[in-house]
Amino acid sequence: MRLDKVIEQNLATTRKEMKRLFLMKKVFVDGVAEFNQQRNVDSQLHEIQVNGQNLQTNHVYYLLNKPAGVVTAKSDSKFQTVIELIAKAERPADLYPVGRLDRDTTGLLLLTDNGQLGYDLLQPGSKVTKTYRATVNEMVTHEDISAFEEGIVFHGGIRCQPAQLEILSSEPSHSEVLLTIREGKFHQVKKMFLACGKKVTSLKRLTMGPLQLPEDLAQGDYRSLAQEELQQLKSYFR
Numbered sequence: 589m590r591l592d593k594v595i596e597q598n599l600a601t602t603r604k605e606m607k608r609l610f611l612m613k614k615v616f617v618d619g620v621a622e623f624n625q626q627r628n629v630d631s632q633l634h635e636i637q638v639n640g641q642n643l644q645t646n647h648v649y650y651l652l653n654k655p656a657g658v659v660t661a662k663s664d665s666k667f668q669t670v671i672e673l674i675a676k677a678e679r680p681a682d683l684y685p686v687g688r689l690d691r692d693t694t695g696l697l698l699l700t701d702n703g704q705l706g707y708d709l710l711q712p713g714s715k716v717t718k719t720y721r722a723t724v725n726e727m728v729t730h731e732d733i734s735a736f737e738e739g740i741v742f743h744g745g746i747r748c749q750p751a752q753l754e755i756l757s758s759e760p761s762h763s764e765v766l767l768t769i770r771e772g773k774f775h776q777v778k779k780m781f782l783a784c785g786k787k788v789t790s791l792k793r794l795t796m797g798p799l800q801l802p803e804d805l806a807q808g809d810y811r812s813l814a815q816e817e818l819q820q821l822k823s824y825f826r
Contacts, residue, residue: 589630589647589702590627590628590629591617591622591625591628591636594643594645595609595638598641599638599643610622610625614639614640615637616635616637617635617636617637618634619635627825627826628702628705628825628826631645633818633819633822634825647700647701648678648680648683648701648812649700649813649818650678650683650810650812651697651802651805651811651812651813652697652698652809652810653801653805653807653810654689654695654696654697654807654808655808656691656692656693656807658691658808659691660685660687660688660689660697661685662684662685667691670685671683671699673810674810682703683699683701684700684701684703684706685699686700686705686706687772689793690775690778692791694790694792694793694807695721695792695793696794696795696800696801697793698796698799704825704826705825709797709821710772714797716770716824717768717770717795717796717797718769718770718793718796718797719767719795720766720777720793720794721794722765722766722777722788722790723789723790723791724762724763724765724786724789725761725762725786726762726785726786727758727759728755728758728786729758732784733754736751737753739751741783748769748773749769753765753766754766754767797820797821797824798817798821
């Protein structure tokens with residue numbers, strides 16, 4: 589949550605009073621005087637002290653193992669949404685999915701009501717890598733690995749950033765691969781393979797930045813981030 593919003597919610601200050609707090613060096617984050625009113629903070633990660641008083645936030649962060657058939661949206665008139673997989677009692681009004689997974693794609697999805705964190709994680713400059721396991725309908729070759737390393741060019745001339753492709757198994761009828769990308773274009777993984785004349789038949793996201801899909805989290809289940817996982821996201825709080 590933005591620091592000015594935290595102060596407003598906890599202390600009911602006016603804008604003039606809040607500005608004075610910053611000017612008088614009464615606002616501290618982790619023991620250091622803070623002057624950026626828009627800084628994103630969370631009391632689970634930061635010590636937020638204003639005029640000698642510790643302030644609290646109440647954000648939630650969920651890791652969801654998204655199942656196929658569910659859409660990455662807050663609402664949909666036709667399909668079940670990832671938001672609806674979260675129990676109503678644990679579903680704040682501002683909860684939303686960070687990024688998108690196609691309806692038939694499974695795997696790791698982060699949901700939070702900290703809108704600023706979600707925005708910063710998706711910015712190109714953040715360089716948040718995402719790793720997918722994919723099944724492809726043909727043999728994936730070392731030539732494909734080289735093409736991904738150079739940057740796949742979509743039909744129409746759009747070039748992707750270099751990506752890391754690893755072959756787990758490869759047969760004439762199908763291949764299993766791991767793919768790590770550093771951007772999030774629409775249907776990107778599927779389009780990258782289509783540009784090589786191949787089709788993705790199943791896709792599962794395993795990682796997003798420092799977050800990893802827990803092996804013991806069943807499809808459709810979710811859990812709150814552990815403190816260690818949340819700590820790994822601290823560098824994205826700006």
